Amino acid sequence: MKIQVITLFPEMFEGVLGNSMLWKASDRGIAEYSFINLREFGLGPRRQVDDTPYGGGDGMLLKPEPLVAAIEQAKQNDPDALVLLPTPRGEVYKQSTAKALAADGRGLIIVCPRYEGYDERVTKWVDRQYCIGNYVLTGGELPAMIVIDSVVRLLPGVLGGENSIDIESFQDDDENIEFPQYTRPEDFQGMKVPEVLLNGHHAEIASWRATQSKKS
Numbered sequence: 001m002k003i004q005v006i007t008l009f010p011e012m013f014e015g016v017l018g019n020s021m022l023w024k025a026s027d028r029g030i031a032e033y034s035f036i037n038l039r040e041f042g043l044g045p046r047r048q049v050d051d052t053p054y055g056g057g058d059g060m061l062l063k064p065e066p067l068v069a070a071i072e073q074a075k076q077n078d079p080d081a082l083v084l085l086p087t088p089r090g091e092v093y094k095q096s097t098a099k100a101l102a103a104d105g106r107g108l109i110i111v112c113p114r115y116e117g118y119d120e121r122v123t124k125w126v127d128r129q130y131c132i133g134n135y136v137l138t139g140g141e142l143p144a145m146i147v148i149d150s151v152v153r154l155l156p157g158v159l160g161g162e163n164s165i166d167i168e169s170f171q172d173d174d175e176n177i178e179f180p181q182y183t184r185p186e187d188f189q190g191m192k193v194p195e196v197l198l199n200g201h202h203a204e205i206a207s208w209r210a211t212q213s214k215k216s
Contacts, residue, residue: 016148021159022153072125098154113140132147
């Protein structure tokens with residue numbers, strides 16, 4: 001899967017994509033990451049990418065010309081890729097969203113907004129708009145990392161375990177969370193592993209886990 005990120009701060013992604021499962025996905029050729037620096041499409045000698053909003057108000061908005069030019073460049077690299085925009089106005093991003101994007105097979109182009117946002121007209125070039133939660137961040141880089149992590153880990157050959165994805169929290173967008181898990185030692189500072197996990201009775205263990213997975 002090709003993943004292109006349009007951002008003013010590509011260096012923010014180095015540590016995240018260069019480690020753990022995301023690095024493994026790249027090393028195995030399962031995912032390919034690349035960055036388009038929005039500043040390269042800025043206007044004039046100062047490569048301007050933002051301007052004041054019509055109608056007044058604090059802050060600056062990303063201009064449409066640089067953003068659209070960057071998106072079009074990314075589409076030249078991967079014509080069938082989906083263009084994603086992290087924004088509070090988008091639909092809530094869920095586990096089912098990540099699963100659908102991973103199963104779709106097309107590449108992703110993720111636009112990272114900055115400042116007070118973006119000129120609304122750029123949404124004509126966007127396929128999907130997502131909101132990762134009801135809070136405000138300084139830019140779209142962290143949401144982009146969340147989308148990349150949640151999607152890439154679901155690609156075949158990344159995690160390795162056959163059933164690890166199926167027993168995770170929030171499967172099918174329900175409110176259940178994954179059951180508590182324990183490892184050695186059996187007794188840690190007086191806190192013991194539940195007896196049911198030690199008896200080897202698979203049916204009882206499955207029943208306990210099902211009960212523990214239900215949120216109160």
